[in-house]
Amino acid sequence: MKLVIGIVRPEKANDVLEALYRAEVRGVSLSRVQGHGGELERVETYRGTTVKMGLEEKARFEIAVSDDFVQPTVNALREGAQTGEVGDGKIFVLPLEQAVRIRTGEADQAAVTPVVK
Amino acid sequence: MGVPLTVAQVDTGDTAWMLASTALVLLMTIGLGVFYAGLVRAKNSLNTFMMCVSALAIGAVMWALIGYSLAFDGDGSLIGGLGHVALNGVGFEPREGGTIPHLVFMAFQGTFCMITLALISGAVVERMRFGAWMVFAALWSVLVYAVLAHWAFGGGWLAAEGALDFAGGVPVEMGSGFAALAAALVVGARKDYGRQALLPHNTVYVLLGAGLLWFGWFGFNGGSGLGTGNSSVLAFANTMLTPACALLTWFALDLIRGRRVTAVGAATAIIVGCVLITPAGGFISPGWAMALGFLGALPCYAVIVWRPRTRVDETLDVLAAHGIAGFTGILFLGLVAQMSWNGVADGLFYGDAGQFWSQALAAAVAPAYAFIATFVLLKVLGAVMPLRATEHDEAVGMDVVYHGEEAYVTGEGAILVVPEDGEKEVPVANPV
Numbered sequence: 001m002k003l004v005i006g007i008v009r010p011e012k013a014n015d016v017l018e019a020l021y022r023a024e025v026r027g028v029s030l031s032r033v034q035g036h037g038g039e040l041e042r043v044e045t046y047r048g049t050t051v052k053m054g055l056e057e058k059a060r061f062e063i064a065v066s067d068d069f070v071q072p073t074v075n076a077l078r079e080g081a082q083t084g085e086v087g088d089g090k091i092f093v094l095p096l097e098q099a100v101r102i103r104t105g106e107a108d109q110a111a112v113t114p115v116v117k
Numbered sequence: 118m119g120v121p122l123t124v125a126q127v128d129t130g131d132t133a134w135m136l137a138s139t140a141l142v143l144l145m146t147i148g149l150g151v152f153y154a155g156l157v158r159a160k161n162s163l164n165t166f167m168m169c170v171s172a173l174a175i176g177a178v179m180w181a182l183i184g185y186s187l188a189f190d191g192d193g194s195l196i197g198g199l200g201h202v203a204l205n206g207v208g209f210e211p212r213e214g215g216t217i218p219h220l221v222f223m224a225f226q227g228t229f230c231m232i233t234l235a236l237i238s239g240a241v242v243e244r245m246r247f248g249a250w251m252v253f254a255a256l257w258s259v260l261v262y263a264v265l266a267h268w269a270f271g272g273g274w275l276a277a278e279g280a281l282d283f284a285g286g287v288p289v290e291m292g293s294g295f296a297a298l299a300a301a302l303v304v305g306a307r308k309d310y311g312r313q314a315l316l317p318h319n320t321v322y323v324l325l326g327a328g329l330l331w332f333g334w335f336g337f338n339g340g341s342g343l344g345t346g347n348s349s350v351l352a353f354a355n356t357m358l359t360p361a362c363a364l365l366t367w368f369a370l371d372l373i374r375g376r377r378v379t380a381v382g383a384a385t386a387i388i389v390g391c392v393l394i395t396p397a398g399g400f401i402s403p404g405w406a407m408a409l410g411f412l413g414a415l416p417c418y419a420v421i422v423w424r425p426r427t428r429v430d431e432t433l434d435v436l437a438a439h440g441i442a443g444f445t446g447i448l449f450l451g452l453v454a455q456m457s458w459n460g461v462a463d464g465l466f467y468g469d470a471g472q473f474w475s476q477a478l479a480a481a482v483a484p485a486y487a488f489i490a491t492f493v494l495l496k497v498l499g500a501v502m503p504l505r506a507t508e509h510d511e512a513v514g515m516d517v518v519y520h521g522e523e524a525y526v527t528g529e530g531a532i533l534v535v536p537e538d539g540e541k542e543v544p545v546a547n548p549v
Contacts, residue, residue: 011160011512014313034529041532044521055530083509 001096001108004073006061007035008081008089013059016080020061023076025069026114029062039087058089064099064112127209128216131344135217135225141336142228146173146235148333152326152384153239154524156433159318160514161243162524168238171251176231179258184230185223187263192272196264216344225340226270230262232337233289237491239433240297241304243315244511247519249504253495257296261490265292265483279472280479281454281462283352284341286396286447287483294440295484298431299491304504306430308511320380327384331360334391338398351458352398355406360390362410370418385438389417392442397450400461405453413445444480451476 008016013030020028034055041052065073070093077091101111150169154162186201189212201207201223209218234254241250265288268275275287309315317323338356342349367386368378393413394406401409420437451473454464465473498504505511510518517523 009512011514014309036530042517042521043534044517044523044526044531046522046526050534051528051531052534053530054532083512085509 001064001066001099001112002070003094003096004061004063004065004070004077005092005094006063006077006081006089007033007037007058007091008061008077009083009087010057010059012081012083012088013061016059016061016077019076019080020063020073023069023072024114025063025065025073025076027064027112031060031062033058033060037087037089039085056087064096066109066112125211125213125215127211127218128344131216131346132218132221134345134349135221135340135343138336138340139221139225139228141333142225142232142340143173143333145330145333145337146170146228146232148326148329149232149235150326151322151329152388153242153433155319155322155324155326156317156381157242158315158514159525160516160523162318162516163522164247164515164519165238165242167247167520168242168250169235171247172235172238172254173231175251175254176234176258177227179255180223180227180230184258184263185227187259188266189223189226189271192277193267194274194277195267196273197267197271222343225343226266229285229289229337230258230266233262233285233293234258236289236293236435236439237296237300239435240301240431242432243515244307244505245304246503246506247515249498249502252502253300253498253504256494256498257491260494261292261296261487262288264490265486269479269483275479275482278478279462279475280447281400281450281472281476282396282447282479283348283398283400283450284338284395286392286443286450287479290392290395290439290443291447291480291483292487294436294438294443295487296491297435298429298440299488300495301429301431303492303495303499306428307432308508310430311428317381320384323381323384327387331356331387331391334360334395338391338395342399348399348459351400351403352394354403355394355398355401356391358403359394359406359410359413360387362407363387363390363393363414364410366411366414367418370414374422385421385434386414388438389414389442392439393417393446393449396443396447397454400450400454400459401464402453402455402458405449405455408453409446409449413442413449416445417442440484444484447476447480448473 035058036055041054044051044053063073074091082088099108099111146169150166154166157165181204183202186199187197190198190200207219207223211217212219212222267273269282269287335353335356339349339353341352364383364386367382371378371382390410393409417437420441421434424431424434452464452466454462454472455467456463462472463469
């Protein structure tokens with residue numbers, strides 16, 4: 001059981017979601033974050049004030065998956081988020097100690113397995 | 118326009134109202150900017166607004182330099198003359214038959230040209246290059262707007278054929294609506310169109326912009342009698358009635374279709390109603406103006422529902438809200454115009470079938486000219502410069518790419534660049 005975190009360009013978030021659904025990965029959290037990953041700073045000017053924008057908008061996916069799904073999830077994130085330019089983002093895979101589905105109390109493997117209706 | 122019995126004299130009441138009307142119409146372009154900005158995604162909202170702001174600048178300058186002369190100098194059949202180039206001879210004396218200073222007339226008509234340019238931008242927002250847009254707008258204002266305005270208002274052949282157009286159904290509404298369709302076809306769809314849901318980012322802006330437009334439209338229609346006479350008063354009252362009726366129709370259609378009354382729909386209905394009454398304002402009775410609002414909203418609604426199912430990314434539905442509504446209004450006027458209300462002409466229902474055919478001619482010719490001329494103009498322009506942003510720029514958003522600004526900037530992570538120190542930076546955030 002792993003937690004996959006993918007930090008991607010916000011404009012690629014929809015592509016990532018599509019790729020995840022195609023890989024049959026369900027159960028996704030998405031948040032808006034700001035980050036800096038070495039891309040060139042963007043210069044903006046507001047009247048006389050010129051600033052370099054050191055932080056870029058990013059979308060952060062958090063996906064808890066069973067071990068079999070780690071690689072498909074990582075692949076889907078890459079496939080959906082890649083443009084080839086600096087600033088495409090990162091994927092982190094972390095061990096996950098425990099997962100509980102709040103509705104049923106199911107734990108761990110059962111909790112991260114999608115509900116089949 | 119009657120034949121003056123005495124030497125043209127300025128009427129102060131007329132002039133006062135026309136000064137105010139001109140300012141009201143100018144405000145409409147900003148209202149349109151708010152409306153359009155709310156309808157696009159946040160990352161493109163400034164650029165969308167700036168297209169309207171640039172229309173103010175380009176429209177006014179081109180109008181003063183050449184557009185006004187081509188539209189309103191002389192009564193040539195196809196195009197006006199060059200006598201008023203760079204506002205030559207436009208002063209305090211009224212035009213023939215007028216009661217307001219020539220300069221006020223020029224400025225009032227100029228604000229129509231400005232908003233028409235801004236309207237077309239709705240077809241190409243979120244992907245057209247800002248520079249290409251400005252070049253297009255400058256050329257369009259002369260090659261299409263001035264021509265249509267001359268045909269309908271400036272003594273050109275459409276007016277000579279007897280076609281009535283009170284406040285711009287031909288040059289403004291059908292002109293922009295069918296130009297928008299051509300522009301959407303030539304520039305092409307946004308890269309995400311049809312793949313992702315591209316939603317309005319601020320529906321309060323949409324309603325606010327629509328409200329400002331309705332407010333300004335009292336000057337647009339109410340000023341198109343070029344004074345404070347009966348036709349202006351009639352158009353003014355009708356500008357209150359028709360949009361209100363269009364709103365009620367829209368509410369009903371929304372209820373039937375989705376079981377909810379929508380805000381974006383309401384904003385659209387306000388504009389549709391204002392457009393419907395634009396050509397007919399000073400010619401039809403208040404009762405018929407209400408009928409026009411109730412009935413005229415139907416074809417516009419149908420096109421708005423149908424268009425997104427096509428591959429044509431006419432993004433903000435200028436065709437439906439302006440082209441189709443203008444078309445409907447100009448035909449409707451041919452049916453229900455009443456001499457007893459307008460002192461000019463009767464429509465088909467009141468015994469003059471010829472008037473309806475004159476209106477049908479305008480409804481056929483204006484869309485055709487606007488569409489074809491815009492299509493050719495953009496094809497030629499596209500051969501000498503790229504019309505649209507790269508896929509990368511489209512993904513990032515037009516605001517950052519073309520303006521170096523964002524609509525909703527937080528300032529987090531922004532590092533101040535102090536001009537006096539040249540290269541030296543003052544770090545306010547130091548991301549690791």
